[in-house]
Amino acid sequence: MANKRLKKNFFNKPTLKVAKELLGKYLVREIGRRVIKGKITEVEAYIGTKDLASHASKGRTKRTETMFGPPGHAYIYMIYGMYYCLNIVTEKKEFPAAVLIRGIEINQISLASRLAKAPAKRAPRLGRGRANLKSPSFSPRRSSGEAGAEAPAGGQNFRKLDGPGKVCREFEIDKTFNGEDIINSNKLWIEGGEEANLHKIIKSKRIGIDYAGGWRDKLWRFYID
DNA sequence: CCTGGGATTTTCT
DNA sequence: GAAAATCCCAGGA
DSSP: OOSOBOOHHHHSSOHHHHHHHHTTOEEEEEETTEEEEEEEEEEEEEETTTOTTSGGGGOSOTTGGGGGSOTTBEEEEEETTTEEEEEEEOSSTTSOEEEEEEEEEEEEEEEOSOOSOOOOSOOOOOSSOOTTSSOOOSOSSOOSSOTTOSOOTTSOOOEEEESHHHHHHHHTOOGGGTTOBTTTOSSEEEEOOSSTTOSOOEEEOOSSOTTSGGGGGOOOEEEOO
């Protein structure tokens, strides 16, 4: 009941609603036999072409194409030349909107339960070939003081990822995931969390978008403790 | 506690 | 050519 993958109808709704509902849900990343799972604790909404904080305010470009696509797909972009950010596209096709995943609490790293499983059908691959050759993707820098960086023997595997760049670094998500269908993907998806709203949702202004005119003051950032 | 700068590359003007 | 939906580290209060 709780560990159920979110389907398309979950994302095909008003973005603010989806953003708030994503809090407490679990982001799941399967890498070979390894499974990384963590609770979403912080998100931001980017809605439409008028929202000056959204990349889609530039209109339909090569970069924003994914945002104009169907809901339930990942929109990945590189930021400041060093980090990737993960968004989930929301609302109906042709309407550009997405939820940026800014914070996650990792509480599980386990092994994939289902082993042999037909590789599935999809493999369109972005036109762009051979990525990964020199992507900064994983740990461009070794941080010494990360809380819980080392899982103490017998201790809980708990890490707090406070920032969109850290989330992608930890989940090993790079630009090849742009356009990934997280409703059908076997590498990245989102599952139901605990009880609906055990948490109090806190609202605030979005981070790092002071250039967005009046849109800078929208309380479209949501987080829980 | 806070502030400021450097890293590094894609994207759009 | 400038700016960017960021992060980390150093230095000062």
